[in-house]
Amino acid sequence: MNTLKKAALAAACTTLLSGTVSTALAANWLMLQGTEAADAAPRAKVWGFIQTKYQKDFSDANASGGYIPPKLVGPDLNSQESFSVNRARIGLRGTGMPLDSNVNYFLLVEFGNNGITQPGNAFAKVTDASITLNHIPGARIRAGLFKTPGSEEVYQGIAIFDYINFTNFANQQLIERSPNDTYTANVSSQTLPVGTSLNTFTKSVSAARDTGVQVFDTFKSNNWEHSYSIMKGNGNGLNLSDNDGKQDTYLYWSSELITSGAGPRRKGLKMYAWSQSGKRLLDNTNDATHNPTEYDRKRSGLGAKYLSNKFRVAVEFAKAKGMIWLGPHQATFDMNPAAPVGNGENGEASAWQLDLGWYINSKWELDARYDVYNRLENDTVFPGGANIGKGFETEWKTLTLGVQYHLNKKSRLTLNYAMRDVTAVDWSAGAGPNAELDGVGDVLSMQLTHIF
């Protein structure tokens, strides 16, 4: 058990033993997404949000005119400029029998075009379908499909996310890509217009969700609020059933000093730690036989967020071990498809981010985020065994500047400009993976959000 996992478990136990049970709706994501206000929730509240987006990627092609996924607009990866309906979600939540607050439910369906719906060109996909039982003080039980407690960036309600795109680590390591059932050949960089799709995933991204059972609750002590969650899940994302006979374990703890307000933008200082561990099957041998291998997949992190009426400061650290996708569709190195490749199956990665927000007034908001992500930081030997002293570690650094204009409390326009620098640290410019990475450039994106 790693240190973060121990810390999360110890904090959860301490909270259980020392706190008092809160019966009010707690303004944290664990409670906001899993519970309803006691005796004050509707039978079925219709809610959702729409996010329409424009994105332009200024990346340059490689020497032969080819583009890799980080240089194209997802999820279709066939253009550098696109309008899209990034998210369109509609759901129901409430207490089916309003007289009994001990049972509530949460249902949400995605209709937008993203990693959830793009594989298989799905018309819609259920992202959340859960029932929460609130009968046991200090140990609420939530069962079904729902977001797994973790990184604040991903765990927060995405409709109020202050940026358009995730950090590199969240995008690559937390919005998990499920391996295809059979070996899928790598796809090299493509010239435009794209001839062979760079996105050959056959299953939805996990969207940081899983199907399972969670025990959780929140405890109040004066102005402090302590929360814990312990969850077992299939470890199979949005696919609703188990595929390997192994289950994932999710641990989460948070403590928050509340200064004012309530709901998603409650003011205060929040600290949290989380851990996820499980197994994944991956058929990574290029033959006609279905012969997947089992690999560990571990993710963990900790962070803090301070939110006041005037500004926001947030910092997160995270680590990943195993099942590190290097390309669009398989755990091999897609950016230079010729062997050798990096060892993503057993690779390690780490990341941190600093996020600042300044609320100029009720309408205007300025945001700035700097994130650093080291992928395959343990990679020094090629899988074939030939140690040439160069690994396939890549460093992703992105500074994102943002402006948000809030038309009202439910509608806002977001403008982001991301300056990206991606380098294979052990290789010189133009050599090895850098032949593809050198051209990764800036991204301009605009998004209109309306929550209903």
Next chain:
Amino acid sequence: MKSIFLKICTLIVLVTSPFIGSHAIAAEQSMADAKVVLQISDPSPQKQTIVLNVASNITKHYGQGQVDIEIVAFGPGLRLLFAGNANKDRITALAGTGVKFSACENTTRNMAKKLGHAPILNSNAVTVSAGAVRIVDLVKQGYILIKP
């Protein structure tokens, strides 16, 4: 002897009046500038918030002790007065300023049939035989009915 007996009876009534039928006596004896009864009878969570907001705003306007406010909950609106209601802290605070809360006994009885047990009510709530009748009685006493 008769005079002593009447004095004792009067004393008993005065001593016990805060515990039985306190709403009615308080209303009849009130010297408040304004008297308001607020009705909540639908299940909307927003209505719960609005009813409590209105009571709070009226109290602030007239001043504590200068207005009699009674919130009568019946039908689906009775959820406001469930012991675990998310607004229970606000209810306690309003009760502290003199706002009264009445829970319909007919509704309680019907809800008990559906739940299999009687709902546990907020300790600040006083049970009245019928919420609608309570409102009629209060209007007769000069209360103004507001149904947000």
